[in-house]
Amino acid sequence: MAAQPTDSSALRAYLDDAKQTVETALDRLLPAEADGAPRLAEAVRYSVFAGGKRLRPALAFAAAEAVGGDRAVAVPFACALELVHTYSLIHDDLPAMDDDDLRRGRPTSHKVFGEAHAILAGDCLHTMAFGILLRETQDATLARALGVALADAAGFAGMVGGQVEDLAAEHGTPNAEQLYRIHRGKTAALIQAATRGGGLAGGADAATVDALGAYGLHLGLAFQLVDDVLDETGTAEALGKTPGKDRQDEKLTVVALEGLEAARERARQEVAAAIEAVAGLPHPERLVDLAHFVRERDR
Amino acid sequence: MAAQPTDSSALRAYLDDAKQTVETALDRLLPAEADGAPRLAEAVRYSVFAGGKRLRPALAFAAAEAVGGDRAVAVPFACALELVHTYSLIHDDLPAMDDDDLRRGRPTSHKVFGEAHAILAGDCLHTMAFGILLRETQDATLARALGVALADAAGFAGMVGGQVEDLAAEHGTPNAEQLYRIHRGKTAALIQAATRGGGLAGGADAATVDALGAYGLHLGLAFQLVDDVLDETGTAEALGKTPGKDRQDEKLTVVALEGLEAARERARQEVAAAIEAVAGLPHPERLVDLAHFVRERDR
Numbered sequence: 174m175a176a177q178p179t180d181s182s183a184l185r186a187y188l189d190d191a192k193q194t195v196e197t198a199l200d201r202l203l204p205a206e207a208d209g210a211p212r213l214a215e216a217v218r219y220s221v222f223a224g225g226k227r228l229r230p231a232l233a234f235a236a237a238e239a240v241g242g243d244r245a246v247a248v249p250f251a252c253a254l255e256l257v258h259t260y261s262l263i264h265d266d267l268p269a270m271d272d273d274d275l276r277r278g279r280p281t282s283h284k285v286f287g288e289a290h291a292i293l294a295g296d297c298l299h300t301m302a303f304g305i306l307l308r309e310t311q312d313a314t315l316a317r318a319l320g321v322a323l324a325d326a327a328g329f330a331g332m333v334g335g336q337v338e339d340l341a342a343e344h345g346t347p348n349a350e351q352l353y354r355i356h357r358g359k360t361a362a363l364i365q366a367a368t369r370g371g372g373l374a375g376g377a378d379a380a381t382v383d384a385l386g387a388y389g390l391h392l393g394l395a396f397q398l399v400d401d402v403l404d405e406t407g408t409a410e411a412l413g414k415t416p417g418k419d420r421q422d423e424k425l426t427v428v429a430l431e432g433l434e435a436a437r438e439r440a441r442q443e444v445a446a447a448i449e450a451v452a453g454l455p456h457p458e459r460l461v462d463l464a465h466f467v468r469e470r471d472r
Numbered sequence: 473m474a475a476q477p478t479d480s481s482a483l484r485a486y487l488d489d490a491k492q493t494v495e496t497a498l499d500r501l502l503p504a505e506a507d508g509a510p511r512l513a514e515a516v517r518y519s520v521f522a523g524g525k526r527l528r529p530a531l532a533f534a535a536a537e538a539v540g541g542d543r544a545v546a547v548p549f550a551c552a553l554e555l556v557h558t559y560s561l562i563h564d565d566l567p568a569m570d571d572d573d574l575r576r577g578r579p580t581s582h583k584v585f586g587e588a589h590a591i592l593a594g595d596c597l598h599t600m601a602f603g604i605l606l607r608e609t610q611d612a613t614l615a616r617a618l619g620v621a622l623a624d625a626a627g628f629a630g631m632v633g634g635q636v637e638d639l640a641a642e643h644g645t646p647n648a649e650q651l652y653r654i655h656r657g658k659t660a661a662l663i664q665a666a667t668r669g670g671g672l673a674g675g676a677d678a679a680t681v682d683a684l685g686a687y688g689l690h691l692g693l694a695f696q697l698v699d700d701v702l703d704e705t706g707t708a709e710a711l712g713k714t715p716g717k718d719r720q721d722e723k724l725t726v727v728a729l730e731g732l733e734a735a736r737e738r739a740r741q742e743v744a745a746a747i748e749a750v751a752g753l754p755h756p757e758r759l760v761d762l763a764h765f766v767r768e769r770d771r
Contacts (some may be wrong), residue, residue, distance in 0.1 A: 187480075202629045208651075213628065253573040265596060269587035288568035289639055292591070296563060296598065297632040303602040304623025311613040320619060324603030329503045329512065333596040335513040340588055 176330045186251050191231035194244070195251045196222070202252060205434075216286045216294035217301075217334020220259050228467070229254040229364060232392070233371035235459040239451060249309035250319045250370045256302035257327050258363060263295040265336065271422065278413035282338060300342040310374075317369050326366030335359030340379040342425035352425055353394075360400070361393025368392075368460075384450050389446035396467050398440040401426040402433060407471065444468045483761040490530035493543070494550045495521070501551060501604050515585045515593035516600075519558050522576040523712075527766075528553040528663060531691070532670035535684045538750060541674020548608035549618045549669045555601035556626050557662060562594040564635065570721065577712035587751040615617030618669050625665030641724040651724055652693075659699070660692025667691075667759075683749050687759060690746035695766050697739040698724040701732060706770065743767045 199221055204214045230251035234244040266273040266281040273281055284289035293314060305319060310316035325331060335358020341349055368389030372382040405428050406417045419426050427436040447464045451457040498520055515548060529550035533543040545717045565572040565580040572580055580710055582590035602619060609615035624630060634657020667688030669683040703718045704727050718725050726735040746763045750756040 208628070211634045212638050213633060214639065217628070260595075264591055267591065269591060274693065290636065291635050292563055292566065292568060293632050293639075295595075296559075298596065298630050299598050300623050300627035300632065303619060304627055307616050307619040307623065313616045316616045316619075317606050317612045320606040320615075321601060324599050324606065328599035328603055329507070329509065329516070329596050332511060333592050333599065334509040337589065337592050340592075341511065407587050 181462075184466060186415060186460070187235075188226065188228075188231050188466075191234050191244075191251075192227040194234070194248060194301070195227050195255060196229040198248050199255065200246065200253050202309070203301070209350075212286065212290060213294060213297060216282060216290050217297055219285060220263050220276075221256065221296060221298070223259075223279060224254070225277065226357060227251075227255060228396075228463075229258055232364060232367040232389065232460075232463060233374070235463055236368040236371025236389075237375035239385070239454045239456050239460050240372055240375040240377040241383055241455050242377070246311075246315070247371050248376035249316075250323070251305050251324055251367075251376055252309075253302040253306035253319075254363065254367050254370070256298045256305070257332075259444040260295040260298035261327075261332055261336075263291055263298070267291060270336075270340075271418070273415060273418065275415050276413065279371050288451055313324075320372050322366045322370050322373065326362040326400060331358055331362030331366075335362065339424070343423050345425065348425070349408075349430060351432060352427060353470070355425065356394050356397040357390070360397040361390050364393030365389035381454065384454065387450040388447045388464075391443045391450065392464055392467055395440045395443035395447065395464070398436050399468060399470060400442065401428045402436050402440070403471065404428070405433060440468055480761075483758075486758060486761070487525065487765075488526075489528050490533050490543075490550075491526040491532070491743040493547060494526050494529040494554060495546050497551050498554065501608070502600070511585065511589060512593060512596060515581060515589050516596055518584060519562050519581050519593060520555070520576075522578060524554070524558070524576065526550075527555060527695075527762075528557055528666040531663060531759075531762060532673070534762055535667040535670025535688075536674035538684070538753045538755050538759050539671055539674040539680055541670075541676070545610075545614070547606050548615075549622070549673055550666075551608075552601040552605035552618075552622055553662065553666050553669070555597045555604070556622065557632075559594040559597035560602070560626075560631055560635075561587035562597070563589055566590060569635075569639075570717070572714065572717065574714050575712065581626040581694060590632065593648075601659075607735070614672060617672050621665045621669050621672065625661040630657055630661030630665075632657075634661065638723070642722055644724065647724070648729060649675050651726060651729060654724065655693050655696040656689070659696040660689050663692030663695060664688035670729050680753065683753065685764075686749040687746045690742045690749065691763055691766055694739045694742035694746065694763070696734050697726055698767060698769060699744065700727045701735050701739070702770070704732060705725070739767055 179464050203217060203384055206214045217456055232362050233247045233251045233379045237244050263282045265271050266276055267283055274284055282294055306320055339355045365386050368385040369382050372385040407416050444464045448461050451460050502516060505513045532546045532550045536543050536546045562581045564570050565575055566582055573583055581593055605619055606615050634654050636653045638658055664685050668681050668685040671684035703715055706715050743763045747760050750759050
């Protein structure tokens with residue numbers, strides 16, 4: 174990967190710090206095997222602590238800090254984002270869905286715990302996302318606003334809707350408009366919620382929250398474009414999952430529709446639009462760095 | 473069934489009214505096919521409007537009214553209870569779980585829409601439960617308290633935990649303590665949340681909310697005991713699902729452990745304990761009627 178124009182070691186430290194903050198909180202908040210239902214606790218922790226980058230929490234923190242807020246207020250929300258993301262990965266990997274054996278370099282949940290436990294571990298994480306967000310966020314009005322933002326992003330008009338459209342598009346005729354809706358739903362909605370929610374937690378006004386939402390939407394679209402490129406060009410070792418799976422499943426991707434170079438160019442455009450959206454904020458630096466990171470990531 | 477000592481036609485009218493209230497709200501709040509993702513909207517509505525009794529909403533309303541509150545405040549919560557209940561039925565029926573073909577007299581979701589859509593319809597209902605509850609409950613502090621109660625009941629220490637323990641107990645050695653934990657988790661926790669939440673929505677103080685919770689816990693245990701009895705004695709026509717399924721799956725039930733009569737006697741005891749718990753409330757009449765209804769139901 175090309176070196177970053179900004180200080181990439183500072184960004185690496187920022188990501189590591191965000192990861193540690195959210196993982197410390199999750200370790201405290203998630204059930205342990207001694208809490209009963211040890212196999213469920215084990216399955217929950219297996220998937221949550223599987224070495225994810227914690228990009229959504231980092232984006233929520235960076236959004237809160239971009240408006241002069243305190244990341245501590247956003248920690249329960251960051252945990253909830255990661256739990257929703259993790260539940261969706263477990264369910265996506267199921268045999269009835271994408272039927273994946275490998276995730277983040279390890280066997281998928283249903284390969285280790287069986288399908289029934291994988292379904293239930295996903296359901297448990299899904300419930301806990303809302304439970305933790307609502308219980309741990311001090312201010313009730315903020316807790317409610319963040320819960321609504323999370324539900325909107327994860328539900329019918331967001332992630333789940335995008336998954337359904339993704340399934341429907343397999344083996345179908347490529348269609349750019351449908352592809353945009355799929356990317357927006359299955360990937361960008363939750364990333365958009367991360368930055369909007371970070372702004373809410375940081376005390377931003379409505380216009381600023383909208384600007385952060387625009388950043389998240391563009392960045393989420395870029396993220397999915399890069400994902401589609403990496404599925405073509407990446408190795409199993411770097412990706413931690415099986416590459417070439419999209420093509421094999423006849424998934425509708427920008428790569429299939431327009432080719433690798435067009436997908437890379439679109440990702441560049443989305444990243445530029447994301448950066449433009451937050452240019453006027455008090456402290457946009459980390460959001461800018463994270464946008465470059467999303468475009469240049471190799472896994 | 474034996475006639476009720478209380479006026480059973482009044483209770484029937486109460487249940488019908490509660491059902492209509494919650495179904496009118498759900499019809500307004502759930503996505504329609506015109507909202508995009510038509511197959512997902514169809515799957516969501518297929519399971520939500522499948523002719524359920526809406527017992528949990530009725531219990532939430534009766535709890536609010538037992539403390540002199542207004543059921544209108546509890547409507548979003550009642551919708552959320554029904555959505556969580558419905559998502560859990562869809563996932564329970566999946567081939568990897570109980571593998572049921574029939575639910576409420578109709579083919580199960582995965583039989584009609586396929587496994588992938590059934591998983592996603594369940595996930596969508598699960599998210600919408602929290603979204604609707606948080607968005608539609610006017611008071612943020614109440615919304616948060618109800619969301620926490622719902623998450624506690626549905627998650628690791630409640631419904632999902634009970635399901636996992638239920639799966640683990642199949643083909644195992646019967647154990648009365650384990651059986652109690654299964655019933656409490658997979659069934660009673662959500663019914664307990666219904667009555668606690670109804671009390672919260674009705675403005676009850678903490679001790680009264682606890683009394684309503686004790687009622688719900690006992691009633692939920694009775695409900696599951698009756699369910700186990702009906703699985704042995706009921707017909708497919710009355711139940712709307714395949715009877716004898718528990719025995720076939722070697723499920724751990726009180727019927728298997730202690731026999732039909734002992735299960736019926738335990739249900740009577742739990743109903744009596746439920747009624748006792750709310751005897752001191754201002755208006756316990758409907759809760760008393762509903763407790764008798766749970767014991768005497770035949771489907």
